[in-house]
Amino acid sequence: MNRDDETTTHSADARLVAPLADGEDSAVEAALRPKSLDEFVGQERVRQQLDLVLRAARQRGATADHVLLSGAPGLGKTTLSMIIASEMNAPIRITSGPAIQHAGDLAAILSSLQEGEVLFLDEIHRMSRPAEEMLYMAMEDFRVDVIVGKGPGATAIPLELPPFTLVGATTRAGLLPPPLRDRFGFTAHMEFYEPSELERVIHRSAQLLDVEIDTDGAAEIAGRSRGTPRIANRLLRRVRDYAQVEADGWVDREVAAAALKVYEVDDRGLDRLDRAVLQALLKLFGGGPVGLSTLAVAVGEERETVEEVAEPFLVREGLLARTPRGRVATPAAWAHLGLVPPPASGGGQQAAF
Numbered sequence: 001m002n003r004d005d006e007t008t009t010h011s012a013d014a015r016l017v018a019p020l021a022d023g024e025d026s027a028v029e030a031a032l033r034p035k036s037l038d039e040f041v042g043q044e045r046v047r048q049q050l051d052l053v054l055r056a057a058r059q060r061g062a063t064a065d066h067v068l069l070s071g072a073p074g075l076g077k078t079t080l081s082m083i084i085a086s087e088m089n090a091p092i093r094i095t096s097g098p099a100i101q102h103a104g105d106l107a108a109i110l111s112s113l114q115e116g117e118v119l120f121l122d123e124i125h126r127m128s129r130p131a132e133e134m135l136y137m138a139m140e141d142f143r144v145d146v147i148v149g150k151g152p153g154a155t156a157i158p159l160e161l162p163p164f165t166l167v168g169a170t171t172r173a174g175l176l177p178p179p180l181r182d183r184f185g186f187t188a189h190m191e192f193y194e195p196s197e198l199e200r201v202i203h204r205s206a207q208l209l210d211v212e213i214d215t216d217g218a219a220e221i222a223g224r225s226r227g228t229p230r231i232a233n234r235l236l237r238r239v240r241d242y243a244q245v246e247a248d249g250w251v252d253r254e255v256a257a258a259a260l261k262v263y264e265v266d267d268r269g270l271d272r273l274d275r276a277v278l279q280a281l282l283k284l285f286g287g288g289p290v291g292l293s294t295l296a297v298a299v300g301e302e303r304e305t306v307e308e309v310a311e312p313f314l315v316r317e318g319l320l321a322r323t324p325r326g327r328v329a330t331p332a333a334w335a336h337l338g339l340v341p342p343p344a345s346g347g348g349q350q351a352a353f
């Protein structure tokens, strides 16, 4: 039991508000993925631009330009790649950077592509260097050099490829070498979603999952979903469980709020770990500045967990700031936890570096 407790409270992956997919997500996501650009909620600019790119290619009867999708986990990169293929009426081949160990692996995939096929390369920033270099030529000239033999006798045999569309996805566009980035005809930067957009995602998913939910219920879940459709869908499933057991399956604002209270996701989408970090920062260190290691010890977590799991969202929400002198709480953090900053002690409000 203790072990289980540990995994639910301490493991980043087990958090209800974690942006990365867990096992259950992977199982249901396929059913919830929008199948066309029209069904894809939000990201208006990206949708409009992509619509133009694809329509123009269709009109020319050509293969679409290579597309790079960049954005945080759970915002819809995999979904969009599948939409691109289906809008182009093309088959899709799915692989990922870490799965391509050697240039030969990539050559095998590329040389078996059909004309017009979409190659989805997830986590493209994690590809090996030699594979990356092979990809440059494949993207630009639809050609690869296959090396046959070893040592001084090795020869490069050029191999023509059929035109294809590479769709690369990355959570870290900044890590892509410029020559790779430059070879994409179109880059879509995906932003976090507005609550109103997440409401639409939730209504759509509720319909597919046969959950009865009203406008307020959807709004309540949307506000706690951290701008991320994956999290919205996950919270909806937990709220559905609660509604089924406690409320005849009907989800309104009260039911959604009560359900998410059980799961310790607060009205801003902070979970227990996020609040523990803020609470330690405010109550033990007067709002900071305090060093990351000290803060981590205070909440009984690894340094990395605090830094990579809790902080990004707290920073994004304007609740915490990282300064050279340490972590500092913002006035919004005091307000969110219903605490009053100490008077003029140089605590919470301090932004001095």
Ligand SMILES: Nc1ncnc2c1ncn2[C@@H]1O[C@H](COP(=O)(O)OP(=O)(O)OP(=O)(O)O)[C@@H](O)[C@H]1O
Pocket: 019, 020, 021, 028, 029, 030, 032, 033, 034, 039, 040, 041, 042, 043, 072, 073, 074, 075, 076, 077, 078, 079, 080, 171, 201, 229, 230, 233
């Ligand atoms: N714009 C959207 N409209 C409706 N549902 C969406 C949208 N974007 C994402 N989703 C839903 O969110 C879930 C996660 O999306 P997806 O797997 O495409 O994210 P991702 O960006 O590929 O994440 P990762 O970086 O972890 O691979 C899917 O179930 C999908 O249905």
Ligand SMILES: [Mg+2]
Pocket: 077, 078, 079, 122
């Ligand atoms: Mg994905």
